[in-house]
Amino acid sequence: MQSKRTVFSNRALPYMLLAPQLAVTAIFFLWPAAQAFRQSFLREDAFGFSTQFVWFDNYMRLFQSASYLNSMAVTAVFATSVAVLSIVIALALAVAANGMIRSQQTYSTLIIWPYAVAPAVAGVMWWFMFNPTIGILSYLMRQAGYNWNHGLDGTDAMILVVIASSWKQISYNFLFFLAGLHAIPRSLTEAAAIDGAGPIKRFFTITLPLLSPTTFFLVVVNVVYAMFDTFAVIHATTEGGPNQATNILVYKVFDDGFIGLNLGSSAAQSVILMAIVTVFTFIQFRYIERRVEY
């Protein structure tokens, strides 16, 4: 743990300075997390009259329940699609913008503002565009012979939430890719051009490999985003339906806890999610440590 060479010598002051942050952390983070952990080993009856200690029963039931396994599969499909879609589009835009000299700033401004749009708002806008009766996109698809209905068809609903979630994330990935592209030394690209490599060859042999740290970082961030921050997109649009087709893990925690009032199961799911977040945070930190080295 780093600190300054010389430090102030007050005894009580540092604790007073830390007190507000630690109080909020303890009351609203650590205590609830501990509660979730404790509840995950308990089972309450539906009226809350009695609770009993059930060891790992809540966890065992989760991994045997078809709906939880389905939710895991849905989350995997959803997170992968969002990460791939938003990263590919953002990379294409960033590479195109990087070649611009005068217009780069203007294009950047026009692409980055959706970062500020709330996920729930993004969800409602796409929900509106895909609305089966009046939406413009569902109208176009009807003309093309496909009957879009995200209220009935699970695949349609999944496509809807993937598009809405990716749309919002493009701006973020674009910014990081553009920064990554700026960091690639010009001389490398120029040397390749002199050796006769065309733009496409240069992209795959120079730009893409040199961007791989940025890409790796963005994959982690986007998967975390898709797994946890898209709650609002799901809740504002499909609400996990139809028939559980978009019921991602973080939505299921909420759904089982608040709607189903199955507190033990919801707590066990919370604990599993916390473990997943911890793994991702760890991966991200390892990566950052490595990046600092060169």
Place this chain on the structure above:
Amino acid sequence: MIENRPLLKLTAHLVLIAGVALVAFPVYLAIIASTHGPTDFMSGVIPLLPGPHAVENYRQVLASGVSTSGIPPISLMMTNSLIMALTIAIGKIVISLLSAFAIVYFRFPFRALAFWAIFVTLMLPVEVRIVPTFQVVANLGMLNSYAGLSIPLIASATATFLFRQFFLTVPDELMEAARVDGAGPMKFFFDILLPLSRTNIAALFVILFIYGWNQYLWPLLITTSSDYYTVVMGIKRMADVADSYPQWNTVMATVVLAMLPPVLVVICMQRLFVKGLVETEK
């Protein structure tokens, strides 16, 4: 460009224009929809050109809300959102500045423990531990209050980290000189450290304001009284009713109003926004 290839340049422009269109199209439609009367959504496909009802739609949602879905005036909801976003942003910055100062400029027992206790929160999004957090806030009697809306979201490992990293780069000599001149820790903090951190604070403020404004699940759970509804969560309540009763014009007017403040912040303070975004991820 390394070499002059007009065709490549043209393709790049086309890709970018397509990207800008993709990004802007949903918002364009939302704005268009907010300028039409309710009957325009009864049948057929939504119109693509502006209608004549813009002023009356916006006046209606801002001043009186939507009675059919029990929605209060949007101006009230936007005020609530603003209070929540400002409290979260300023609160996070203040408590993180103080704790980062304590961690970097003091040596005391349990310093590492305090650091790790704060660090853990980085890994715990509210959504993940939503039920127990709700129980804590309910037990404290903080439902339906501004304190309940903002305080539980105020602890921030990210901001603490950012300030810690920044304080570590501040030259040691500044602090030594201040001590030689007889300045105490708080005087040093207010007169030297705080002015030096100004750009960082501003950049972080932009990011945290957007974070606070866009909160969804938390306000949805802890507000049952419409006096404390925030605009982002209010849209959900309106959209729920819109399926049975076509009022897309007012829903979309609210959507436009809900994204206006944070989008303006990003566009007007683009430089700070980019700095804040890149730094918080380091």
